Amino acid sequence: MKKEILLLASFFVLSSSQLISQNNIDEFLKNQPIIDVHVHITKGYSDNEEYNKVNVDIDIAKIEWMRQRLDQNNIVLALGGGPMKYAKLWQQMDKRYWAGPRIPCNPLREQDEPCESELPNLKELDSLYKNGRLKYLGETSFNSMGIHPADERFNPYWELAEKYQIPIGFHADRGPFKRNMEETPNWNEAYANPILLLPILEKYPKLKIYLMHYPGSYFNECIEVMKKYDQIYCEMTAVTMFAPKERWEPRIKKLFEEGLGERLMFGSDYVGTIRKNIEIVYNLDWLTEDQKRDIYYNNAAKFLELSEAEIQTHHKMVE
Numbered sequence: 001m002k003k004e005i006l007l008l009a010s011f012f013v014l015s016s017s018q019l020i021s022q023n024n025i026d027e028f029l030k031n032q033p034i035i036d037v038h039v040h041i042t043k044g045y046s047d048n049e050e051y052n053k054v055n056v057d058i059d060i061a062k063i064e065w066m067r068q069r070l071d072q073n074n075i076v077l078a079l080g081g082g083p084m085k086y087a088k089l090w091q092q093m094d095k096r097y098w099a100g101p102r103i104p105c106n107p108l109r110e111q112d113e114p115c116e117s118e119l120p121n122l123k124e125l126d127s128l129y130k131n132g133r134l135k136y137l138g139e140t141s142f143n144s145m146g147i148h149p150a151d152e153r154f155n156p157y158w159e160l161a162e163k164y165q166i167p168i169g170f171h172a173d174r175g176p177f178k179r180n181m182e183e184t185p186n187w188n189e190a191y192a193n194p195i196l197l198l199p200i201l202e203k204y205p206k207l208k209i210y211l212m213h214y215p216g217s218y219f220n221e222c223i224e225v226m227k228k229y230d231q232i233y234c235e236m237t238a239v240t241m242f243a244p245k246e247r248w249e250p251r252i253k254k255l256f257e258e259g260l261g262e263r264l265m266f267g268s269d270y271v272g273t274i275r276k277n278i279e280i281v282y283n284l285d286w287l288t289e290d291q292k293r294d295i296y297y298n299n300a301a302k303f304l305e306l307s308e309a310e311i312q313t314h315h316k317m318v319e
């Protein structure tokens with residue numbers, strides 16, 4: 001009995017202090033635009049009770065529900081990859097998305113449906129990039145598909161991305177560790193190692209790549225690649241949500257010690273976790289306010305080379 005009361009008491013203390021910190025975050029976020037560099041674009045799932053009543057068309061329902069999530073969290077721009085069909089639809093329906101194909105897509109993976117061919121039609125992609133109907137390439141799935149990143153089948157895509165300066169999200173961690181082996185029978189975690197990008201970057205030195213899940217297992221390799229190429233940035237999703245803070249926080253500190261903190265960007269990765277990821281950045285109490293605002297917005301604005309006019313528009317969107 002005593003134990004239960006104690007537990008209740010500690011729960012109360014925790015929840016009231018949590019409330020204060022929530023208020024602090026809300027105050028901090030006022031007029032603060034945020035760029036989310038890691039969204040997964042997918043079909044709508046009819047069994048998802050969060051949004052399956054939002055619209056009779058389940059695909060549209062997901063987009064509309066996501067629109068609310070972006071609105072609520074000051075997201076003014078989001079980089080997202082997925083099946084071509086949905087990448088085009090999402091960017092068309094909400095101009096905040098810079099969308100593009102997951103590369104390569106996996107015909108066995110439900111999240112990638114529809115995936116008619118692993119690589120998108122080159123001519124179509126060229127024209128979509130050229131007229132701005134798509135503006136993204138990623139997330140890469142070399143590890144989950146078991147294909148080496150430097151496989152020459154990808155060369156024309158690197159060439160295209162370099163030509164149009166399309167941002168590329170490279171999955172740079174061994175995880176996720178909960179995986180469906182039926183969907184990914186050829187999984188090879190070694191192909192998420194960003195070192196494997198070096199020969200590609202030698203050939204296409206202006207590729208605008210950012211390394212996803214920086215503080216994960218390949219953090220040293222991430223640093224090595226970022227030091228070689230000024231335009232390579234990174235983000236900190238998933239690892240920061242699932243791994244113990246003692247493991248990943250020193251790696252974020254190391255990034256700053258190495259002088260690369262100005263290349264760290266905000267992302268959410270898992271659907272419905274934008275707020276959670278905002279809190280993870282906010283709760284790094286050794287960061288200055290400016291550094292937090294840089295992670296939420298300014299670093300990505302630099303990476304994406306946004307114009308002054310675009311930056312002004314983004315600030316107006318959250319006034």
Ligand SMILES: [Zn+2]
Pocket residue numbers: 139171172212213
């Ligand atoms: Zn990933």
